[in-house]
Amino acid sequence: MTALLTLALVGVVLVVITAPMRHARAARRADPDARAGAPASAGGSASAGGSASAGAPTSAGGSAWASSTDLEAAREAKYREIRDAELDYRTGKLSLEDYQAIDADLRAEAIEILDRYERAGGYERAGEDGTRP
Amino acid sequence: MAGFGFACLLLALVVCAYGIGASLYGVRGGGAQYMDSGRRSVYALAGVLSVAVLVLEIAFLRNDFAFNTVADTSSRTTPGLYKAAAIWSSQEGSLLVWAWLMSLWSSLALFLTRRRIRDVAAYATAIMLGFGAFFVFLMVVYANPFATTHPAPSEGVGLDPLLRFPAMMIHPPILYSGYTLCTIPLAFGMGALLARRLDAEWIKAIRRFAFAAWLFLGAGIMLGALWSYSELGWGGYWGWDAVENAALLPWLTGTAFLHSLMIQEKRGMLKVWNVSLVLATGTLAIMGTFLVRSGVLNSIHAFGGQTLGVPFVILIAALIGGSIYLVVSRRDMLRSEHRLDALLSRESMFLLNNLVIVGLVFVILWGTYFPLISEAFTGQEASVGPPWFDHYTVPLALVLVALSGIGPVIAWRRATLANARRNFIAPLAFALLVLAVLLAGGVGSKPWALAMFCCAAFALGSAAQEFYRGTRARRAMAGEPVPRALVALVRRNRRRYGGYIVHIGMAVLFIGVAASSSFQRVNELQLSPGQSTRVGSYEVRYVRPTATLTPKEDSAHTGSTMSLGALLDVTKGGRHVATLEPSEGFYASQEASQGTVGSLIGGQPVSHIAMDIGATRNVWTAIQPDIETPSLKRIVTVGNKTLPPEDGIVGIAYLAREYLKHPPPAQFNLIVSPLVMWIWIGGLIVVGGALIAMWPAPSVVRARVRARTRARALGSRGLARA
Amino acid sequence: MNPSRKRTVRLVVALSAAVLLATALIYTSFSAASPALTPSQLLRQALPGRSYQLTGTVVKGSVHREGPVLDFSVADRAGGAAVALAYTGTVPDPFHEGREVIVTVQKQGGRYVGERNSLITKCPSKYKTAPPSENQNA
Numbered sequence: 001m002t003a004l005l006t007l008a009l010v011g012v013v014l015v016v017i018t019a020p021m022r023h024a025r026a027a028r029r030a031d032p033d034a035r036a037g038a039p040a041s042a043g044g045s046a047s048a049g050g051s052a053s054a055g056a057p058t059s060a061g062g063s064a065w066a067s068s069t070d071l072e073a074a075r076e077a078k079y080r081e082i083r084d085a086e087l088d089y090r091t092g093k094l095s096l097e098d099y100q101a102i103d104a105d106l107r108a109e110a111i112e113i114l115d116r117y118e119r120a121g122g123y124e125r126a127g128e129d130g131t132r133p
Numbered sequence: 134m135a136g137f138g139f140a141c142l143l144l145a146l147v148v149c150a151y152g153i154g155a156s157l158y159g160v161r162g163g164g165a166q167y168m169d170s171g172r173r174s175v176y177a178l179a180g181v182l183s184v185a186v187l188v189l190e191i192a193f194l195r196n197d198f199a200f201n202t203v204a205d206t207s208s209r210t211t212p213g214l215y216k217a218a219a220i221w222s223s224q225e226g227s228l229l230v231w232a233w234l235m236s237l238w239s240s241l242a243l244f245l246t247r248r249r250i251r252d253v254a255a256y257a258t259a260i261m262l263g264f265g266a267f268f269v270f271l272m273v274v275y276a277n278p279f280a281t282t283h284p285a286p287s288e289g290v291g292l293d294p295l296l297r298f299p300a301m302m303i304h305p306p307i308l309y310s311g312y313t314l315c316t317i318p319l320a321f322g323m324g325a326l327l328a329r330r331l332d333a334e335w336i337k338a339i340r341r342f343a344f345a346a347w348l349f350l351g352a353g354i355m356l357g358a359l360w361s362y363s364e365l366g367w368g369g370y371w372g373w374d375a376v377e378n379a380a381l382l383p384w385l386t387g388t389a390f391l392h393s394l395m396i397q398e399k400r401g402m403l404k405v406w407n408v409s410l411v412l413a414t415g416t417l418a419i420m421g422t423f424l425v426r427s428g429v430l431n432s433i434h435a436f437g438g439q440t441l442g443v444p445f446v447i448l449i450a451a452l453i454g455g456s457i458y459l460v461v462s463r464r465d466m467l468r469s470e471h472r473l474d475a476l477l478s479r480e481s482m483f484l485l486n487n488l489v490i491v492g493l494v495f496v497i498l499w500g501t502y503f504p505l506i507s508e509a510f511t512g513q514e515a516s517v518g519p520p521w522f523d524h525y526t527v528p529l530a531l532v533l534v535a536l537s538g539i540g541p542v543i544a545w546r547r548a549t550l551a552n553a554r555r556n557f558i559a560p561l562a563f564a565l566l567v568l569a570v571l572l573a574g575g576v577g578s579k580p581w582a583l584a585m586f587c588c589a590a591f592a593l594g595s596a597a598q599e600f601y602r603g604t605r606a607r608r609a610m611a612g613e614p615v616p617r618a619l620v621a622l623v624r625r626n627r628r629r630y631g632g633y634i635v636h637i638g639m640a641v642l643f644i645g646v647a648a649s650s651s652f653q654r655v656n657e658l659q660l661s662p663g664q665s666t667r668v669g670s671y672e673v674r675y676v677r678p679t680a681t682l683t684p685k686e687d688s689a690h691t692g693s694t695m696s697l698g699a700l701l702d703v704t705k706g707g708r709h710v711a712t713l714e715p716s717e718g719f720y721a722s723q724e725a726s727q728g729t730v731g732s733l734i735g736g737q738p739v740s741h742i743a744m745d746i747g748a749t750r751n752v753w754t755a756i757q758p759d760i761e762t763p764s765l766k767r768i769v770t771v772g773n774k775t776l777p778p779e780d781g782i783v784g785i786a787y788l789a790r791e792y793l794k795h796p797p798p799a800q801f802n803l804i805v806s807p808l809v810m811w812i813w814i815g816g817l818i819v820v821g822g823a824l825i826a827m828w829p830a831p832s833v834v835r836a837r838v839r840a841r842t843r844a845r846a847l848g849s850r851g852l853a854r855a
Numbered sequence: 856m857n858p859s860r861k862r863t864v865r866l867v868v869a870l871s872a873a874v875l876l877a878t879a880l881i882y883t884s885f886s887a888a889s890p891a892l893t894p895s896q897l898l899r900q901a902l903p904g905r906s907y908q909l910t911g912t913v914v915k916g917s918v919h920r921e922g923p924v925l926d927f928s929v930a931d932r933a934g935g936a937a938v939a940l941a942y943t944g945t946v947p948d949p950f951h952e953g954r955e956v957i958v959t960v961q962k963q964g965g966r967y968v969g970e971r972n973s974l975i976t977k978c979p980s981k982y983k984t985a986p987p988s989e990n991q992n993a
Contacts, residue, residue, distance in 0.1 A: 002136040009141065009184060013148060013177045017155075020169035069249045073333040077398060079842040087626060090606035091599065092555055093542060110846040366948060367972075472858070476865070488869075496880060503884055504891065515888035516908060525880060657945065657972075659923055717948075738948050757946060761920060800923070802945055 071117040078110045134188055135200060138279035141185040142269055145232075148177050149266035153259045160255035160328070168255040172243045175258055178265055179236040186233050189220055189278055199285035202226050202278050208291035215292050218302045221309070222292065224426060224441075225278035230306070231422065232268035235261070235313040242317045242342055250334050256324035257317075264316055267448055275441055304356045308380060311350030312418045315383050317342040318390075319415020319452075322408055326459040329466055331408070336398055340391070343411065344827050346418075347387040348820065354380050355816040366740035366755045368655075368804045370812065373522040378501040379421030382494055386414040389490040392540075396483050399545075401470030405460060406487055408467065412456040417494075420449055424501075475547040482540045489532050496525040527581050531588050534643055537636040538592035541599060541629075560594030582651035589640040589647075596633045596640075603630070623825065625838075631826025635819050642815025648808035649751075659798040662699075669805035671710065671752060676700040678758075678796040679714060680789035682782070693718030694733045695785050696741070697758040697792055699799060703745060711745035715756040715801075728773030730784035734760070750807045757800040758792070765791060889959060894929055895936035903962045906970065909938060915952040929956060942969030949976040 085106060089099035152174025159167030189202065193216045198204040206219040206226070220226040239261040246254045272278060321339050325331050357377065358370040371377060390410040396403045423445035460467070473480055499506070500517050508514040542556040567590040568583070576583050600619070603626070607618040623630040654669030665674035681696040698716025702709070722736035745752040760766075768791055772784025830838075891908040892900065901907060909929055914937050917928035923943050930937035932955070940960055950956065959973035 002134070002140065005137045006140040006144070009181065010144060013144065013181065016177050016180070017148070017151065017170055017173050019173065020166040024164070024166040070332055070334045073249075073337050076337070076839075077333045079839060079846075081399065082842055082846065083626075083838070084629070087603070087606070087629070090610070091602035093544065093552070095551070098544075107846045110842075114843065114846065367945060472862070492873075492876065495877070499880060499884060503888060507885065507888060507890075511885075513890045515885075515890040517884050517888045521884060521887045524883070737951065740948055759920065798922075800945075 068117060068120045071113060071120060075110070075113050075117060078106065078113055082106045082110065134192065134197075135279040135281045138185050138188040139273075139277065141181050141188070142273050142277075142279070145178055145181045145185070145269045146266060146273065148174050148181060149262040149269065152178070152262040153266070156255045156258040156262070160252050165251070168251060168258075171255060171258045171262075172247065175236065175239050175243055175261060175265075178262065179233075179240040182229070182233040182236050182269075185278075186220070186229060189226065189229065190217060193217060193219055196289070197285070198287065198289050199281045199283065200278075201280045201282055204282070204286050204289045206290065206292055208289040211289075211292050214302065218305075219292050221305050223278075225272060225276040225280070227305070227309070227426070228268055228272050228276055229278045231309055231313060232265060232272070234306075234309050235268070235316060236265055238310070238314050238317055238345075239265070239320075242321070242338075245341075246338050250325075250330065250338060252328040253321060253324040253330055253335060256327040257320040260320040260323050261316065264320075267444070271441060271444060275444075304353060304360055307349055307356060308353030311346060311348075311353045311380070312383070312422055314342065314346035314349055315387070315415050315418035318346060318411045319418075322411035322415070323455070323459060326408060326463045329463065331404060331466060333398075336394060339411065340394055341827065343387055343390055343394075343414070344823070346414070347384060347391060348823050348827075350380060350384045350387065350418075351816075351823075352820060354384060355813070359813060362753075362809070363742065363744065366742065366757075366802065368742070368753050368755065368802060368806075370809075373497075373500065373519045375501050376421075376425050378497050379417075379424045382497060382501075383414045383417040383421060385490050385494050385497075386410050386417060389487050390414060393483055393487050396480055400480065402473070402480060403484065403487070404467040404469065405464070406484075408460055409456070410487070412452075412460070413494075416449065416452045416456065419445070419452060423449065477543065477548040479540060479543050479545045479548075482536060482543055486533070486536050486540065489529055489536070493526060493529045493533075496529070497522070527585075530643065531581075531584055534585065534588040534592050534640060537639065538588070538595035541633065541636070542595055556598075557595075559598050560591050563594035564588070564591035566590075579651040582647040585643055585647040589644045592636055592640040596637050599633055600630070624830070627828060627830065628826050631822045631824070631828075634822025634825060636822075638815045638818030638820075638822055640815070641811050641818060645808045645811035645813075645815055649806040649812065652807045654805040656801075656803045658801060660801050661798045662796055666801075666803070668752075668803040669750075670705055671805060672704045673752075673754070673801075673803055674702045674704070675799075675801070676702050678793055678799075679716060680793050681716070682786060682789055693720050693739070694782070695719045695789055697760065697789070698741070699756050699758075699801075701743070701754055703752055711752060713743035713745060713752070713754050715743040715754045716741045717756060717758055719760070728769070729776050729778050729781040730769050730772035730788075733781050733785055734788075746810060748810060750805055751809045753804040753806060755802040757802075759797045759799060760788070760792070762797045764795065765797075891957075893931050894938040895931050897938055897960070897967075898936055901962045901967075903964075906959050906961055908957055909940075909960045909967075910955070910957050911938070912955055913950070913952050918952060929958070938967055940967040940969050942974055944969070944972035944974065946974060947976045950974065951976070 082103065085094070085099060085102050088094045089096070094102070152171045155167045155174065156171030159165065159169075159171060189200070191197075192200045192203050193207055194213070196203070196207070196209055202220075202223050202225050206222045207216050211219065221230045239258075243254060243258060243261075318339050321335070321342065325335050325339075354377070357380070361372075362368065362370040387410075390407060393403050393406050393410060397407050423442070427442040427445060473484070475481065500522050504514045504516045507516075538560055539557075542560075544552040564587045568587045571577070571583055571586055576586070600622075603622045604615060604618045607613065607622045608615070611618065611621070613621060656666055656668040656673075658666060660666065660675040662675050662677050665672055667673075677700050679696075679698040679700055681698075683693060683696070696716045696718045698714055701713045701715070703711045703713060718739045718741055719734035720736035720739065721733050724732055724735060727735040740755050740757070742753060742755045744754070765788060768784060768788050772781065772787065776784050829835075889906045889908045891910055894909065894911045897907055897909055911929040911931055914928040914930045917926070917937075917939070919926045925942045925946060926939065927942070928937045928939045938960075940958070942958060955977040957975040957977070959970040960967045961970065
């Protein structure tokens with residue numbers, strides 16, 4: 001009884017764990033030209049050496065853009081900053097001049113991120129509403 | 134079935150080893166399918182451990198006493214719910230639950246990031262599986278939950294009576310969840326350093342996990358404090374005990390991390406701080422786990438098991454060494470993008486927040502491990518008590534509460550006089566008003582409590598001001614009535630206003646702590662029926678003794694054979710306040726040497742306190758009846774000699790009757806604590822605020838906001854190009 | 856003062872403050888701590904008037920209650936030397952003969968007196984999510 005259960009469990013585990021390899025092999029067989037199983041995040045090895053780039057427009061972190069999902073996250077963060085700044089101004093924490101200066105800076109940074117996103121093909125990959133898990 | 138359970142553990146070890154190899158191979162160029170396989174190994178680990186837990190739980194529910202764990206902590210008469218919960222009341226069982234929970238959270242974290250930050254996730258997978266392997270290894274080698282004895286005993290020892298309360302059923306799982314959740318940010322932090330990637334995506338992912346860990350850990354700590362206060366016989370909620378401190382430490386560094394992360398997000402600063410904090414949180418959680426089960430320190434939660442100490446020390450040393458190495462070797466990517474502009478700015482307030490919290494952590498760490506430190510330096514083991522802890526933590530806590538009022542409103546980069554005037558005058562005025570009122574009320578006799586009340590008032594005033602201004606701004610923009618504006622404000626800015634609600638909750642909590650510890654009135658004395666005493670402004674009269682016999686189970690005094698207690702009448706200024714019935718439950722023991730009657734009540738007694746809960750104060754009472762008087766002891770001895778085993782309860786009935794007829798003086802513990810309830814209310818507010826802050830907005834709303842802001846951003850493109 | 860010099864000054868001030876506080880902390884902890892001793896050690900080393908944390912096992916048959924005072928003896932875990940003491944205050948639920956206790960004592964005259972509400976009882980050897988005993992903060 002114990003042996004049977006153990007065997008069954010081992011079987012299930014093997015099926016679950018080896019699924020990606022089996023799919024990759026099947027894909028390779030279907031299309032022998034494509035290099036199946038290429039690292040999904042091309043930046044996986046590329047960014048391994050990336051350090052803070054001085055000109056990075058986002059203040060969130062300094063490595064090279066690895067994928068469009070990174071840009072999406074950076075875009076979200078930048079949008080949040082723009083909204084926060086506006087809320088700060090409306091609740092009296094920022095004076096008008098301070099707000100206008102900050103807002104201009106943030107919007108410039110946002111535009112840069114949006115441009116990169118477009119170039120990385122972000123808009124085709126995601127639906128335009130960009131809703132992702 | 135025990136064999137199958139053990140086989141699961143072995144399989145788990147193999148899966149961990151494979152997953153580590155696959156993830157590392159995949160991320161170093163082997164291909165995405167290997168990284169995916171590594172991720173699936175975590176899912177598989179969760180599955181295998183779930184099966185193992187199921188096997189053990191079934192053994193508990195079926196009273197399979199061949200399993201040593203079941204025999205040691207359960208019995209045929211243990212109520213069903215407590216049987217299921219008994220799994221974590223033993224060393225082996227709790228290790229299994231720990232590993233299982235960790236595998237579940239790890240699976241969830243990897244599932245949520247399966248399409249993002251894949252390189253970071255791959256390294257994180259390896260680390261999480263490393264932890265899994267460690268705990269499974271401990272079980273396989275040192276503390277096997279599936280160890281059996283043959284022939285199986287016919288009855289188990291039973292669950293400790295002190296655990297037969299619903300709150301105790303929730304406290305360990307929530308606390309374990311908190312501890313295990315701390316390993317996720319640790320893994321992703323190390324993963325980020327290994328993959329050399331510390332960007333917006335990483336921040337978004339790790340913030341969520343750190344938040345969950347913080348929430349569960351905080352809830353676990355609060356539940357422990359609540360249980361200690363309302364069930365135990367000492368009437369306190371925090372004793373600076375080693376095990377309490379062990380859970381508080383990662384919670385503190387987690388708090389610092391969540392705040393300081395905002396600075397990295399906004400201004401690219403404090404990166405070294407942030408990775409250090411997240412690594413420290415995970416390491417402290419492991420240290421806490423180690424402390425609680427290694428018996429290395431004297432604690433009221435006294436767990437044995439010296440053998441586990443060595444593997445844990447090795448793991449902790451590896452974590453600390455690895456963390457230091459990673460941070461130092463990656464320091465180029467952790468350089469700040471901006472510098473601190475002024476000492477009075479939001480950035481520096483956050484930095485100060487980090488410093489104060491680290492100071493707190495150091496104090497608590499030092500005091501907790503002091504017995505080991507003093508033994509190492511002086512050869513003599515010595516320990517410091519709560520007064521020493523209070524001496525340092527109270528001022529630091531004051532600073533934190535004050536900071537929670539300053540931080541949200543002080544300007545970025547550089548605070549100006551105008552900014553200060555605009556934002557601080559109202560909260561400061563409120564705090565001074567409170568100070569004046571309290572001084573007039575005589576609170577000045579306790580300067581620390583007074584200081585805390587004023588700091589809390591300042592923090593509350595600051596938060597209230599934010600809500601007021603935000604609502605007013607919203608109304609100006611959208612013309613909504615006040616309630617709608619307030620709700621809309623919070624819904625559209627969850628992180629900010631959820632955070633303010635958390636600050637409000639913490640301020641309320643500290644008010645409760647300060648009031649209940651500084652202005653407590655205690656009276657411990659012996660009373661005979663008819664006598665009364667004063668405690669604070671209340672009169673307590675011992676009206677008459679009470680006795681209950683419950684040979685089987687009952688609702689409150691689960692499993693106790695006999696309860697002896699008192700009826701107390703509490704009055705204030707002649708006016709009736711409450712009738713309280715504290716009691717002590719006497720449980721059966723397994724020791725035949727105590728005799729037929731003696732063994733029915735010879736087990737560990739459990740105090741059942743009676744409380745009158747109020748918004749302004751709690752009246753807390755506990756009793757320790759004396760059952761060792763000559764006449765009562767004589768009844769037990771006579772009963773032991775003359776009664777047949779199945780009629781032992783008759784002797785107990787005589788005992789109870791005699792106690793009621795000639796009650797000896799009983800020891801009473803009476804405490805009046807002001808504002809205790811606000812500690813729990815504050816805690817609930819914190820949880821509510823935290824949930825609001827982290828609740829993701831519905832995707833439709835997000836999309837709309839995104840589109841609007843994008844349009845705004847692009848609108849300025851024309852300006853920029855011009 | 857140029858910015859980098861200002862930063863250095865700030866760093867030095869902060870570090871000095873930290874060192875100062877740490878020193879205060881460490882110093883007070885050594886002086887405020889009460890040494891943990893076993894009964895045999897206590898009998899050898901105890902100085903009158905100083906507080907000690909006595910750890911050991913409650914000797915069977917030694918527990919007597921006289922009104923508010925509880926008399927009992929604590930012996931080394933391995934058996935042997937025992938210290939008799941008189942204790943007032945809350946007695947934790949798990950307190951029992953044969954259990955391990957920690958109690959703060961002072962030597963007064965020839966007797967040992969337990970500090971009020973300082974009695975902690977540990978759970979027996981096995982890991983149980985143990986009956987946390989009552990630890991009173993005097």
